[in-house]
Amino acid sequence: MRFIFKTSYAQDIRLAKHAGHRFWYGLLCLGLLAAPWLLPEYWLAQLTFVLIYGVVGLGLMLLAGFTGQFSLGHAAFLGVGAYTQAVLTTMGWPFALALACAALLSAAVGVVVGLPALRVKGIYLGMATLAFGFIVEEVFARWESVTAGNAGMYVPPPQVAGYAFESANAFYLLCLAITVLATLAVLNLLRAPTGRAFVAIRDSEVSAQSMGIHLARYKTLSFALSAALAGVGGALYAHKLQFISPDQFSILQSIDLLLMVVIGGLGSVHGAFLGAAFLISMPQLISLGKDWLPDAIGQAPGLQAVVYGVVLVAFVLFEPMGLYGRWLKVRTWLELFPFYRKGMFKRQKSFQKSDRLK
């Protein structure tokens, strides 16, 4: 068990709290940097997808995990980012400028979607964002002069300062850089007043308001930031697939994204990436498992959806804190061995919330 002896405020503010953090995250960064030379092409592509989904997951985590606003239409932001990037780079815009536009446009759309969030909560917000997702998917399909409709459109490789990121290795490194920057930005926000205001809104709106937090402004801000990150993820997604069509941004994609943050662990930045790794590796695991199953099950259509559903239900029932929560338990078990008690992570019964202010 590690006890941190605190002697300065700077120690509390620092991102890496102790030498262990520095060592392991340094090692992770080195490993990720070396990946293009270590991994075969197929696995590198999967890792690129993990990074891309990680960025989108960061956005959704900020919204759902830290501000407590659920969005069932997040694929729409992904789509706005992807199409903006596709259209602009086809027109010959440089990568960075197109990416900024993709993020800004997604953020603007996020603000529009955030407006109902000021009035509706919980399941009703879910329905509003779900409807929004359908509308945007329909726009992608019908606005043929821009999006080429259901036929889909090709996306040229990104161009940065005259250098085309055509090889998978180069594109992977580009994604890695953007992911690291996005993660740092989110971590910075969370340790600053803005992030604390989000957490306050998640835990108690009435109390956040009485602490002087402008609910409307921060909820809208959270939607905008979340959508911007989804837009950046979408832009990278478009470059990676090199082809986009409206059905990639359907309700199923939205549910996958939500699944990702819930399974990863709501309310933790790690969760976004663990969830992304889960989402990308699951189809592989399922196809591996198919050979072991009887044909009637293994070859049945919709097997993946069933497995996802079962896994989600299992997590909600048995590990509501997600993969990251499970990891925390394993880590505590290892640290305290052999003194770990079963009830250590049991949530105490929460006290009755104020019922006069409903």
Added chain:
Amino acid sequence: MNAPSPHSDVLLSAQHLSVRFGGLLAVNDVSFDVRRGEVFTLIGPNGAGKTTVFNLISRIYQPTSGQILYHPGQGAPLVLTGQPAHRVAGLGIARTFQNIELFEHASVLHNLLIGRHTRRETGLWADMFFTPRVRAAEMRAREKAEQVIDFLDLQHYRDQLVAGLPYGVRKVVELARALCTEPQLLLLDEPSSGLNVEETDDMAFWIQDIRDELGITVLMVEHDMSLVSKVSDRVLAMNQGEVLAMGTPHAVQTDPGVAEAYLGSVDDVSSLRRSAPPAKAAA
């Protein structure tokens, strides 16, 4: 006391407040002045409208009629009833809640830092890049929070999650969070509810310290009459949304109208008697 005149020592003055929820008149023509540097207590039986008055001051409810004036400094008073709810904290009015509204999944220190929100010095972009200015502001915020932790003896719980704290400590954390906003007026909604005798005594000391050492005016709703008489300078008794009596704790406690509101009138009691009083009692 129905026509309060704005004195220079008045911090908050409620004037003819009324609130109607549908057919229910929750607060009916209530007027009172809270003077600078006093502990002013609202008492009354359940449903008297005390918490409603609190929610009017913290702008969660809009009064049907009447207004609240706030005199934070010299100069013209501010019409509090025209301000949005999120501005109230910035104006120097902090509150606690009867049933504790803390940010459950954050540590005690984080809760206190959220209390510093109205004093934030940096914007979104600075926060995102965590500029040196943000770092310096964070240090200052932690310093302030640490002073409050020291004041209320919360050192032991600083880094614990609120979700795992006992009820009595949560009550103190909520008080600490309110103090972190550096208020001029502190609204305490039943500070002793759910506390044991010892914790209630601590709370009484703290309320006195808050008034005497920090110079913060306290407006509280409280049921525990021993606490009320120990710390209050003035007491306002309410019943069914109306003002019953106002004055020193002793004067209000001995007011016949107040006793009647709590215990019922003599007529009420006699109606409960059996029709023929027992002979022994008569003798």
